[in-house]
């Protein structure tokens with residue numbers, strides 16, 4: 388829940404801009420650290436160190452909002468070292 392990359396940057400291109408009603412070539416920031424600390428997703432104990440919250444997988448930990456957990460980013464530019472880092 389405390390990833391080193393706390394803001395994930397993206398620049399919109401035609402497809403993304405149309406889909407999300409954003410201007411083209413617009414720089415966006417996804418606030419990973421805030422989403423990883425949202426009480427509605429993670430519960431009131433979100434600030435506690437509790438690895439057990441992941442005991443039954445990310446789906447259960449995020450109450451089926453698995454897109455709310457992206458310490459390694461997401462999509463075509465997702466971290467290439469994710470599996471290595473997890474091992």
Ligand code: HEM
Nearest residue numbers: 390391392458459460461463464465466467468469471472
């Ligand atoms: C806990 C460890 C790590 C975390 C939390 C992490 C996180 C991230 C994040 C958030 C990104 C940006 C992804 C995006 O824009 O969607 C990224 C990119 C990247 N990471 Fe990691 N990373 C970790 C370890 C590693 C390791 C060990 C390696 C290599 C051995 C690695 C190689 C890369 C590379 C090459 C990219 C660029 C991928 C691209 O732009 O196509 N990372 N990482």
